[in-house]
Amino acid sequence: MSKKLCTAIFFGIYILLYSGTHAQQLYVGANYHPHDLKPEHWKRDIALMKAAGLNVVRMGHLAWDSYEPEDGKFDFGWFDKVMDMMNKAGIKVIIDIAIRPAPIWLHYKYPSVDIIDASGNRLYPNHRYMEDVGDSIYQKYALRYTDMITKRYAGHPALLAFGIDNESGDGRISYSETARQRYIKWLRKKYSTIDHLNNAWATQRWSRRIGQFEEIGFPVSGSINGAPERMLDFRRFVSDEINQLLFKVMDKVNTNAPRALLNTNAWYYSSSKYFDYTQVAYSGKMTREGCGFYPGVSLTSNWGLIDALFGIARIQFESTNPFWCSEFTTMTAVPNSIRKSAYATLMYGNQMICGWTWQSMQAGEEQYLQGMLDWDGIPNRKYDEYKKIATEFKKIEKYFPYKQQAEIALAFSFPSQIASSYFPEQHQQQLQTCFDAMYYRNMDARIVEIAKSPLKYKVLFIPGVAVMEEATATRIREFVKNGGTIVMTSNSAIVDETGQVFSSTRPGYLNDVFGIRVGGFEETETLNEISRKSFKGKQMEVTYKGTPIVIESARFDAIETKGADVIGSITSADKDYPIITSHKYGKGNAIYIGLPAKINLLNPLVDELINELSIKKGPTVPGGVMARQVDKNHVLYLNVTGEAKEIPMKSKSRSLLHDRDYTGNFVLAPYEPEFVEINNGQ
Numbered sequence: 154m155s156k157k158l159c160t161a162i163f164f165g166i167y168i169l170l171y172s173g174t175h176a177q178q179l180y181v182g183a184n185y186h187p188h189d190l191k192p193e194h195w196k197r198d199i200a201l202m203k204a205a206g207l208n209v210v211r212m213g214h215l216a217w218d219s220y221e222p223e224d225g226k227f228d229f230g231w232f233d234k235v236m237d238m239m240n241k242a243g244i245k246v247i248i249d250i251a252i253r254p255a256p257i258w259l260h261y262k263y264p265s266v267d268i269i270d271a272s273g274n275r276l277y278p279n280h281r282y283m284e285d286v287g288d289s290i291y292q293k294y295a296l297r298y299t300d301m302i303t304k305r306y307a308g309h310p311a312l313l314a315f316g317i318d319n320e321s322g323d324g325r326i327s328y329s330e331t332a333r334q335r336y337i338k339w340l341r342k343k344y345s346t347i348d349h350l351n352n353a354w355a356t357q358r359w360s361r362r363i364g365q366f367e368e369i370g371f372p373v374s375g376s377i378n379g380a381p382e383r384m385l386d387f388r389r390f391v392s393d394e395i396n397q398l399l400f401k402v403m404d405k406v407n408t409n410a411p412r413a414l415l416n417t418n419a420w421y422y423s424s425s426k427y428f429d430y431t432q433v434a435y436s437g438k439m440t441r442e443g444c445g446f447y448p449g450v451s452l453t454s455n456w457g458l459i460d461a462l463f464g465i466a467r468i469q470f471e472s473t474n475p476f477w478c479s480e481f482t483t484m485t486a487v488p489n490s491i492r493k494s495a496y497a498t499l500m501y502g503n504q505m506i507c508g509w510t511w512q513s514m515q516a517g518e519e520q521y522l523q524g525m526l527d528w529d530g531i532p533n534r535k536y537d538e539y540k541k542i543a544t545e546f547k548k549i550e551k552y553f554p555y556k557q558q559a560e561i562a563l564a565f566s567f568p569s570q571i572a573s574s575y576f577p578e579q580h581q582q583q584l585q586t587c588f589d590a591m592y593y594r595n596m597d598a599r600i601v602e603i604a605k606s607p608l609k610y611k612v613l614f615i616p617g618v619a620v621m622e623e624a625t626a627t628r629i630r631e632f633v634k635n636g637g638t639i640v641m642t643s644n645s646a647i648v649d650e651t652g653q654v655f656s657s658t659r660p661g662y663l664n665d666v667f668g669i670r671v672g673g674f675e676e677t678e679t680l681n682e683i684s685r686k687s688f689k690g691k692q693m694e695v696t697y698k699g700t701p702i703v704i705e706s707a708r709f710d711a712i713e714t715k716g717a718d719v720i721g722s723i724t725s726a727d728k729d730y731p732i733i734t735s736h737k738y739g740k741g742n743a744i745y746i747g748l749p750a751k752i753n754l755l756n757p758l759v760d761e762l763i764n765e766l767s768i769k770k771g772p773t774v775p776g777g778v779m780a781r782q783v784d785k786n787h788v789l790y791l792n793v794t795g796e797a798k799e800i801p802m803k804s805k806s807r808s809l810l811h812d813r814d815y816t817g818n819f820v821l822a823p824y825e826p827e828f829v830e831i832n833n834g835q
Contacts, residue, residue: 161324179504179550181495181543182209183525184480185233185509188219190512194530195235196618198511201532203242206543209323210239211374211507213302214319214418215281218256218544221298229305242541246505247305247416249316249404252295253324255284259294260561267289269329271373271739280518282324282425287335287394290486292401299405306604307410310783314441315406315416316479321395322423322430328371339390353651354382378734380735381575385620387650388571392428403438418440418479419468422570422581429567429761431602434470444468444758445480445509448494452487452824455793458497463588465501467565467581467602475504475554483508483535484751489824491535495542496791496826500595503553506546508539517653559597560768562610562801563587566602569645572652576619577707582641583616584751595771595780602627611766618752621655622648626662633666634739637712638762641667642746643710644676660745668717668736674708675730683727694725695732695754702753708746717745721754733758773801789828792821 161649171531182201187195202210205309210454213220221227239246260266260278268276268283276283284291306312344350347363357360358380372379383604403415417439421430444464449457469476482491493505510524522711524535563584573580585601591598601623603618614631618625618641626646633639646660648750655661659671677691686694691705698720708710709723712731721733732747733754748754763770772780777794792798806815806829821827 157742160788166827177737178545179499179506180203180209180245181213181478181506181539181546183508183539184214184742185210185511186210186216187212187232188707189515192231192234193351194236196790197240197530198526199242201526201536202244202511205536205540207244207539207549208543209247209505209507210311210511211244211247211249211316212628214316215254217251217254217298218258218774220251220302221256223782224258224262226261227301229302236306236309236311237614238251240309240755243315244311246309246311247316248302248312248809249319250299250302250406252318252402253286253472253552254281254293255276255286259291260284263288263290265329265331267663268327269332270325271371272375273328277323282303282320283323283808285327285332286324286398287391288329288331292398295398296401296405299402300409302407302553303406303413303816307413308479312413313400314416315410316443317399317406317415317417317439319418320420320445321399321417321422321425321428322419324425325386325425326391327374328574333369333371335394335471336371336390337369337389339393340369341366343386348515350389354386355653361433362464364650381456381648382652382766386573387430389568390428390565391426395428396432398818399433399778400436400438402783403433407438414440416443416477416479418443418445419447422464422467427567427570431470431565431567434468434472435602435605437472440474441477441504442469442472442474443477443479443505446494446498446503446506447480447482448490450482450484450486450490452490452493453795454573455471458793459589460493460585461594462501463585464499465498465586466501466563466588466598469502469600470565471599471601471606473556476502477505477507478503479505479507480509481506483510483521486535488534488538492542492826493791493793493824495546496789497779497793499553499555499789500779500791502554502557506539507540508535512672512806536598545810552828555781555783555789557597557599558769559599560611560766561591561596562601562606562608562613563591563605564613564618565600566618566620566625568617568650568652570818570834572619572648573617576617578644580619580644583644583750586752587614587755589752590755594759594763595778596768597773597781608637609742610637610767612640612735612762614750615645617637617642617644619644619647620650620652621661621663622650623650623662630666630738631740633743638742638766639666639742640744640758640762645750662716666736666738667717667734667745668738669734669745670713670715671745671747672711672713675709677706682723685727686725688725692725693723695721695748696724697721697733697754699756699759704748704750704751704753706748712745712747714763716742720744729834775799783785785827786833788831789826790821791822793825795823797822800827801811801832806830807832 372383448461512526513523567763569580658664717734717736719731775798779791
């Protein structure tokens with residue numbers, strides 16, 4: 154066995170053991186910005202953190218020039234003191250590797266780092282995230298900085314993890330000449346010949362044929378976007394550049410600090426530079442997936458909470474490692490809403506509540522953003538709420554983080570998100586609707602990338618997966634043939650991997666699996682001019698197995714059955730239109746819904762599949778209560794409504810949160826959590 158292989162095995166075992174020592178622990182802490190404060194404040198702040206029971210801080214993000222104020226002149230002395238103080242207080246540290254934003258001196262010295270907008274204007278970096286991350290000079294300096302900070306703190310006893318960039322999907326796309334040359338190089342590698350590129354881009358349309366690679370420009374000119382095929386490739390290029398940088402940073406960390414955990418605030422789905430995070434998520438290198446958890450400030454509304462939980466699921470994908478909310482709301486959150494959100498995240502595998510931010514910002518872009526301390530450094534009610542969370546989490550942490558047991562998967566597709574920008578409903582909207590259906594049932598569901606997933610599930614939802622690559626279609630076909638059930642919604646399998654609409658029968662590559670032909674679509678509002686039931690606008694009636702359901706949709710698919718059974722029809726138009734079909738294929742079943750995912754339409758279908766396929770249901774609770782069976786003897790509950798809820802119990806139980814016994818049913822107060830140990834012997 155080679156020395157290199159022995160070393161790799163040793164570090165692999167060490168990381169597993171190291172990760173395990175932190176697995177049965179819950180972290181409550183804050184994002185802390187010591188570079189904003191005078192050194193005399195550090196001691197005060199750390200004492201307040203310790204008094205509140207906080208056990209983690211995230212530091213260093215957005216602060217590159219605090220460590221490297223001039224090119225090559227590094228100053229870590231001040232941060233050494235903060236790290237030592239945190240260690241003495243027993244507070245663990247996530248050191249965020251702040252490769253963005255780049256320092257002003259780097260922009261000044263190397264203008265190629267600057268953002269050039271789609272109109273050719275050079276943008277001065279007045280705001281964060283205004284650097285071209287694909288620029289080779291930028292990457293050279295970013296990796297030098299990464300090398301320095303990771304070597305310095307790899308062995309520090311306070312270190313818990315290194316943060317890999319922050320909000321990588323946010324910021325501006327650069328349309329500079331150097332970026333164009335990189336784009337041309339990327340296209341050469343992908344297509345090899347100009348004929349292959351012309352074929353993929355259908356350049357014969359509107360006289361847009363490319364004669365040589367140097368003629369290629371960006372598919373965005375000012376506010377004018379080019380053809381869908383070109384836009385899809387361009388966004389793939391942007392995505393690849395972001396991922397390549399992230400992998401370079403991760404590799405540098407793993408070389409210098411092989412024992413450190415890796416975390417990130419993975420806001421990949423920002424509308425600015427939405428990129429394909431599945432490359433990182435499925436690599437296994439990000440040992441602690443993470444995000445900023447911002448459900449809004451309301452206590453009574455749950456829409457923001459559900460959306461933020463969806464954020465966890467779409468970052469975690471199929472990782473079985475604990476999740477970290479490396480940022481968590483403070484601001485003007487209504488009292489008890491932070492605590493409510495904290496308990497909700499535990500049901501999605503979260504292990505960390507790290508408040509953004511510790512102190513209310515005193516200057517800069519976020520100077521009016523409020524934290525746990527007011528501007529004068531005095532703790533406020535949010536400090537007290539985090540203290541309460543820390544106290545309660547300490548009582549129950551040995552049973553967490555929760556391990557999800559999903560039998561249902563929800564398919565995500567980055568290229569489909571880009572392609573679906575041309576449709577009334579984007580892919581991620583449909584994906585979230587499917588997620589919502591599982592949320593309301595207190596059931597685990599994994600968001601998956603089909604081509605990368607082992608697909609060890611009973612049901613796979615395919616919501617608006619517009620781009621259907623041949624490899625993905627093959628995985629779907631095999632899944633059904635081997636006994637799986639798939640549910641596909643409209644706007645799926647419309648275009649091939651190049652972004653061109655299938656000239657073959659749709660759903661592309663899969664029409665025989667579904668036993669249908671999708672010819673085109675109808676506009677609901679137009680067809681309602683001859684509605685038999687005088688429906689108007691986007692409203693329609695769908696009758697599913699004899700039960701009428703009224704929904705709204707801008708469009709619906711024109712479906713012809715080719716062996717499939719019709720189990721649902723539109724019954725409000727001029728005639729009945731088949732809209733939900735079921736088709737046996739191999740040992741499995743392929744269900745097609747010719748509408749975008751709608752919760753009212755999904756509900757009866759989901760309930761049927763749960764019963765037919767013996768899928769494990771969530772805990773039996775009243776509506777408005779979140780719940781998870783953590784293990785056979787422990788259940789976590791959370792009332793997310795303003796009404797008291799009675800929780801059914803068949804045996805005696807004990808509250809580990811409140812140190813009291815229940816002899817049977819118990820009442821859960823509004824917006825309150827409960828964690829009980831069930832006495833199965835009674």
